[in-house]
Amino acid sequence: MYELLEFSSRGILLGVTYGLLAFPISLLFIATDTVDLAVGAYAVLGGAVAMFVGGSVNPAVGILMGILVAVLASAAIGSISLMLGRRQKGDPLVLVLASFGFAIFLESVVLTLFGKDPFIRQPFTYFWNIAGIRISPQAGVNVAIGLLLVVAVYVLLYRTSWGRDVRASANNERAALLAGIPVRALRFSAFVLAGLLAGIAGVLVLYTSGMDFASGMHLTLAGFGAAIVFGLHGPLRGFFGGLAIGVVETVSAGYANGGLASLVPLLFIFAVLTLGRGGRQGPAGVRA
Amino acid sequence: MNSLLTRYRSVLVLIAGLAVITLLIRDNTVWLDTSVVIAIYSLIALSVGISYGQAGILSVAQAAFASVGAYATAIVTARYDLPAALGLLLALLLPPLIAYPLARVVTRLNALSLAIATLVFGQAFDIILREGGDFTGGYIGLSGIPPLPYASGLLQFHFVAWAAVLIIAVLLSNLIDSPFGRATNTLRADTLRAVADGVNVPHVRSAILAFSASVAGLGGWLYAHHIAYIGPDSLGPSVSLSVLLMAVVGGAQTVLGPIIGAALLTLLFKFIPSQEVQGMFYGGALIAVLVLTPNGLMGLRTVFGKRAKSPSVKAERPTTKVAAGAATVRGAS
Amino acid sequence: MSIDVAKVDVRFGGVTALQDVGLTLERGEVLAVIGPNGSGKSTLFNAITGFVDIASGSVGVDGKDMAGVPAASRIASGISRTFQTPRINPSATVEDSVLCGFHPHARISFWEGLLRPPTMSRTETELRQKRTRVLEQLDLLGFARQQMGELPMGIVRMVDIARAMAAEPKYLLLDEPAAGLSKTEQNVLIQQVRQLAKQGVGVLLVEHNFGLVRRLADRVIVLDRGKVLLRGTADEVSRRPEFVTAYLGTNVQ
Numbered sequence: 001m002y003e004l005l006e007f008s009s010r011g012i013l014l015g016v017t018y019g020l021l022a023f024p025i026s027l028l029f030i031a032t033d034t035v036d037l038a039v040g041a042y043a044v045l046g047g048a049v050a051m052f053v054g055g056s057v058n059p060a061v062g063i064l065m066g067i068l069v070a071v072l073a074s075a076a077i078g079s080i081s082l083m084l085g086r087r088q089k090g091d092p093l094v095l096v097l098a099s100f101g102f103a104i105f106l107e108s109v110v111l112t113l114f115g116k117d118p119f120i121r122q123p124f125t126y127f128w129n130i131a132g133i134r135i136s137p138q139a140g141v142n143v144a145i146g147l148l149l150v151v152a153v154y155v156l157l158y159r160t161s162w163g164r165d166v167r168a169s170a171n172n173e174r175a176a177l178l179a180g181i182p183v184r185a186l187r188f189s190a191f192v193l194a195g196l197l198a199g200i201a202g203v204l205v206l207y208t209s210g211m212d213f214a215s216g217m218h219l220t221l222a223g224f225g226a227a228i229v230f231g232l233h234g235p236l237r238g239f240f241g242g243l244a245i246g247v248v249e250t251v252s253a254g255y256a257n258g259g260l261a262s263l264v265p266l267l268f269i270f271a272v273l274t275l276g277r278g279g280r281q282g283p284a285g286v287r288a
Numbered sequence: 289m290n291s292l293l294t295r296y297r298s299v300l301v302l303i304a305g306l307a308v309i310t311l312l313i314r315d316n317t318v319w320l321d322t323s324v325v326i327a328i329y330s331l332i333a334l335s336v337g338i339s340y341g342q343a344g345i346l347s348v349a350q351a352a353f354a355s356v357g358a359y360a361t362a363i364v365t366a367r368y369d370l371p372a373a374l375g376l377l378l379a380l381l382l383p384p385l386i387a388y389p390l391a392r393v394v395t396r397l398n399a400l401s402l403a404i405a406t407l408v409f410g411q412a413f414d415i416i417l418r419e420g421g422d423f424t425g426g427y428i429g430l431s432g433i434p435p436l437p438y439a440s441g442l443l444q445f446h447f448v449a450w451a452a453v454l455i456i457a458v459l460l461s462n463l464i465d466s467p468f469g470r471a472t473n474t475l476r477a478d479t480l481r482a483v484a485d486g487v488n489v490p491h492v493r494s495a496i497l498a499f500s501a502s503v504a505g506l507g508g509w510l511y512a513h514h515i516a517y518i519g520p521d522s523l524g525p526s527v528s529l530s531v532l533l534m535a536v537v538g539g540a541q542t543v544l545g546p547i548i549g550a551a552l553l554t555l556l557f558k559f560i561p562s563q564e565v566q567g568m569f570y571g572g573a574l575i576a577v578l579v580l581t582p583n584g585l586m587g588l589r590t591v592f593g594k595r596a597k598s599p600s601v602k603a604e605r606p607t608t609k610v611a612a613g614a615a616t617v618r619g620a621s
Numbered sequence: 622m623s624i625d626v627a628k629v630d631v632r633f634g635g636v637t638a639l640q641d642v643g644l645t646l647e648r649g650e651v652l653a654v655i656g657p658n659g660s661g662k663s664t665l666f667n668a669i670t671g672f673v674d675i676a677s678g679s680v681g682v683d684g685k686d687m688a689g690v691p692a693a694s695r696i697a698s699g700i701s702r703t704f705q706t707p708r709i710n711p712s713a714t715v716e717d718s719v720l721c722g723f724h725p726h727a728r729i730s731f732w733e734g735l736l737r738p739p740t741m742s743r744t745e746t747e748l749r750q751k752r753t754r755v756l757e758q759l760d761l762l763g764f765a766r767q768q769m770g771e772l773p774m775g776i777v778r779m780v781d782i783a784r785a786m787a788a789e790p791k792y793l794l795l796d797e798p799a800a801g802l803s804k805t806e807q808n809v810l811i812q813q814v815r816q817l818a819k820q821g822v823g824v825l826l827v828e829h830n831f832g833l834v835r836r837l838a839d840r841v842i843v844l845d846r847g848k849v850l851l852r853g854t855a856d857e858v859s860r861r862p863e864f865v866t867a868y869l870g871t872n873v874q
Contacts, residue, residue: 105571486725
């Protein structure tokens, strides 16, 4: 019993990071109507920089640098997305393709610069003991930051004019343009914000379960799974989706096979894709 | 006769080119080896041409389908000593058996869901391979795959590999010039238009993905028997990316495009210093191509005056001046 | 043999686009649906052809209930439609576009496409001959090789209609076919629609141009804000006061 609770608490620890990755994915989906497959790669890049700069200079500087680099990477794809938008109007798949390319690009950068060994930082050498369950203090950090970001993203999306404009342009781009909303600038800012969130998530993953150069896709998919479990249009719901996936994955890793447990986010995604959402579209996909 | 020439123009060009090249390289083992590798990648790139070029399905797992074919024949020949022909059968049949239901079962009609589903499959297959223990060889992979009994020499393998490419080129040429092919092209440009033509969109998408998976599987079969080793990293996600790049660079909607892309990139790849840097090259190149020449090299033909035979990858919504014209006319009446 | 729409409601997230709408389209008759913008005319088309779900009521074709039948199947079984804004591929040629319209009658299986059995060549030739006839009927033969994106709106609409006619449908649904057509083109259209009706095709027409409706339609249905306002012949309907009120702001000749 304690074992299950312990696994679950570790699952929440991991799930928070997945939930954090759900934010950039939903945010970008809302802003661009497509999926950025490189989100996990920004996180890995951020984590890698945090690790190695942190190791040679200072952990705090490392963390800041890591987040900054993630933002730069995301901004790069943001500019590419704007360039593509001019040439290939409205085809969401082109950005998916480009982001896939970028994800592999970043993977290769991390591999070349930092090598293929996994890396992790675990500054907490002690555990809390809560009602007989061992929990790493890292859990506290993750949950605290997670909740902080949930609130921050909520406020940003629903209580600022920026958020209102982003949601408006997601709904109907032409109307937004006509209303004077700078759609392109908004789109770019969404990428910057996504990079920030991904970078923070990456640093947290670094301190939680660690990562290696190839973790990017896994993180992207975990974030995507978290985001779609309760619907891609609700970034906050993605947070809870992430918790769900994190717990299921860690519990399966504990009781079954560790390697196969990483199939869990994939199964979640596949289930959602298969079962579909009833929804706002008619049988032939015609919008109202 | 005239329509035959038009339909099989690419095949004839390919045969002519191959004849010349074979004559030139027939005694050179290094170039023969390169030629075989190009043929193998041509097949997997053609599978991208079929799914993405013809139907607009973005599959980021074409190398995974090839890998299914490669592993199938490796397990069957290296572990169980069965004939390579059985491996071929499995390599042709298993990937479509995965692809067709995968596409059908992803219920929504939009292409994005299908792209994600292929990503999920690719990643899942990678994990399964690595956790497959002795059956798949795990992280280490399987070696000792026997060569093909009727093609033990490099020149013979060169013929076999390119014969496979030619067969697929013929089949693809047939498909493009058929009602099914036309329906596929309509579907790529505009799903609703296809429905309004009476096209069963889910079935067409799934059939095309299944066909492309089978072609990739064929490439995987050749790969396994040529390299004699297969591991989880041999035909992994970065190969899925590189074949996407090959198809896009060459021109995904044509028959020759993916083959040209495969040749070009395989030759250039020889100059990349190390394995680690591959991803940077492929990723960067893909983005550059997408931004600069989305229709690839074959698409440049239209720049030089010849009208494009097949529709270019355009928007899902009709955004042309014609649509704009409609609005003004209605306003006027 | 008819299309029977009975008590159909269509709702999109809170908005009721159609309410309790019913009509019968017989083979060989021309029925026009008119009404101001937003009255639900295109939604009616979408409901009949299966492009949107109906919340209640029924759509029957030749006695068979269409519930659960996907749009593509309905089209393939003999209902063709055009779009208010023609959906075209700008870089396809006119002849290629119209050729796609033959889909329900072509040899469409994947395997036949892949392997090209000998019988396919014959079918393909036949289709191309039929295509030439359709292009001739609509005076489009001269534009056959031109790209759709280069052509004026009137021609594009005719091509859309040609594509719908190519399928040799039992019922043809035309969504504002005359918008943007010159007088000559309108005459060709009217001639073709009359011809089709004589051959036994049931034509449902959404049209703003009441003059055209007068010349073409056997019966008229007036929609207003998703409900059926009036039914009758064009003359009967145009004399009713509600019609003029509902129709203010649209072209009444």
